[in-house]
Amino acid sequence: MKALRRRGVLAGTAWATFGLATGAAVGTAAGSAYGGRPGQSSGPLSGRLVDAAAFGAIGDGRNDDTLALQRALEAAVADRNGGTLVIPPGDYRVTRPLRIETRDRPAGNITRACAIQAQGARIVSAIRSADPVLEIVSNSVVRFLRIDGLEIQGNGTEGHGLVLTCLRRGRYIYNFSLRDVIVQGCGGDGCRMTGNVFEGQVFNSYFRDNGGNGVTLSHGPEDTVLSAVHFYGCVFGGNRVHGVAMIEGAEDVGFNGCYFLLNGKYGLSADRGCTLLVHCGFENNHRLADGFENGDAGMRLMVRGTLIGCTAYSIYNQTHLVRAYVTDQLVMVGCTGRGGGGARRAGLAVIKGQRGSRAELVGCVGRVDPDGDDVAIAASGSGGRFGGKWDSDDLLRIGDHRLWVDRRGRLRIKAGSPSSDDDGSPING
Numbered sequence: 001m002k003a004l005r006r007r008g009v010l011a012g013t014a015w016a017t018f019g020l021a022t023g024a025a026v027g028t029a030a031g032s033a034y035g036g037r038p039g040q041s042s043g044p045l046s047g048r049l050v051d052a053a054a055f056g057a058i059g060d061g062r063n064d065d066t067l068a069l070q071r072a073l074e075a076a077v078a079d080r081n082g083g084t085l086v087i088p089p090g091d092y093r094v095t096r097p098l099r100i101e102t103r104d105r106p107a108g109n110i111t112r113a114c115a116i117q118a119q120g121a122r123i124v125s126a127i128r129s130a131d132p133v134l135e136i137v138s139n140s141v142v143r144f145l146r147i148d149g150l151e152i153q154g155n156g157t158e159g160h161g162l163v164l165t166c167l168r169r170g171r172y173i174y175n176f177s178l179r180d181v182i183v184q185g186c187g188g189d190g191c192r193m194t195g196n197v198f199e200g201q202v203f204n205s206y207f208r209d210n211g212g213n214g215v216t217l218s219h220g221p222e223d224t225v226l227s228a229v230h231f232y233g234c235v236f237g238g239n240r241v242h243g244v245a246m247i248e249g250a251e252d253v254g255f256n257g258c259y260f261l262l263n264g265k266y267g268l269s270a271d272r273g274c275t276l277l278v279h280c281g282f283e284n285n286h287r288l289a290d291g292f293e294n295g296d297a298g299m300r301l302m303v304r305g306t307l308i309g310c311t312a313y314s315i316y317n318q319t320h321l322v323r324a325y326v327t328d329q330l331v332m333v334g335c336t337g338r339g340g341g342g343a344r345r346a347g348l349a350v351i352k353g354q355r356g357s358r359a360e361l362v363g364c365v366g367r368v369d370p371d372g373d374d375v376a377i378a379a380s381g382s383g384g385r386f387g388g389k390w391d392s393d394d395l396l397r398i399g400d401h402r403l404w405v406d407r408r409g410r411l412r413i414k415a416g417s418p419s420s421d422d423d424g425s426p427i428n429g
Helices: 006-011 023-034 066-076
Strands: 049-051 060-064 083-086 090-094 098-101 114-117 121-125 134-137 141-143 145-148 151-153 162-166 172-174 177-179 182-184 191-195 197-203 206-208 215-218 227-232 235-237 244-247 253-256 259-261 268-270 274-278 281-283 299-308 311-314 320-333 336-339 347-353 358-362 368-370 376-380 396-398 401-405 411-415
Touching: 049 066, 066 083, 066 090, 066 098, 066 114, 162 172, 162 197, 191 197, 268 274, 311 320, 320 336, 347 358
Parallel strands: 049 083, 060 090, 083 114, 090 121, 098 134, 114 145, 121 151, 134 162, 141 172, 145 177, 151 182, 162 191, 172 197, 177 197, 182 206, 191 215, 197 227, 206 235, 215 244, 227 253, 235 259, 244 268, 253 274, 259 281, 268 299, 274 299, 281 311, 299 320, 311 336, 320 347, 320 358, 347 368, 358 376
Antiparallel strands: 336 347, 396 401, 401 411
């Protein structure tokens, strides 16, 4: 997929007029499915503040709150200036998907804060189809969307937990924020963002024990671009596939102080690389692998990436911090890869790539395994220690050659792995 840039996508649509998102905008998509007339919401409103309880939501974990929550959601976006839906603490059982879909621009535009305030509220899914629990679809310009404190508890048979989608050129979801959100136990991904979803932040949120990825980030059709999305202090753990998957060209994403652990495969898999990871930890991923020999690194990076102060630790199947195939440049500063128990041979990185690509490692600790000679690897300031015996797991490598000190104290070298202490040739006699 060709590289896309958000600013180029925006440039052709700067004329878009900000307008009104009405109840009819969502009523067409969802109202008839829940017994309401399209464009009509029942229940009292108080200015821009909407209370889910006023629409009949009970939150006792037994009653079906689907219709009440759907109508409350529709009411929250019925004002041209946005609105805030307050969901009081409680367990809200839903049996069908909750869905908001805006009308086409300009009538469907929402350019002021539109929020779901749900500290202490849990949506408990009783959905038995492959549909998502909560889906927000933009056919217009949706700005300053905010979801605070919401928990989504899946049952393992539904689809994704939380979905943000904008698949048409010239329409956007941007300047959005997710804070203190928990999505767990869903049959698909915990969260999926696709298309023109950008300039957003996700804070202190948990995506765990889902049947797919914890989070999937993707470009969409019509050259729609996901970019400038940043995660802070989030946890991606126990998901059956990856903690986070970046697919279909998505690359402009940052992770700060996040933790990736005990996922079935990679903690992070990035098909076109990742802009930045800072102070992130990767622990015991590849939990579904059959032992350390069949495991792999905590993250998989293709093309490029920058890692600062990231760490990896394993006692099971995770073999390295990163497996990279570099076609541009990989930069690692102050990163560490190590292990214990059954993973005592865990190291820092496996690096492969195209000729002319480059990897810069500064102040890093852990074994680096080049896979071929095409990538130029430069390491500095690491204070690295390498195995000295011929059968050490972490022999110093220069290209395809290994170096070690034999039992007579001589430095020896061989192309490929040595088979005995006196294999290869001594250097300088």
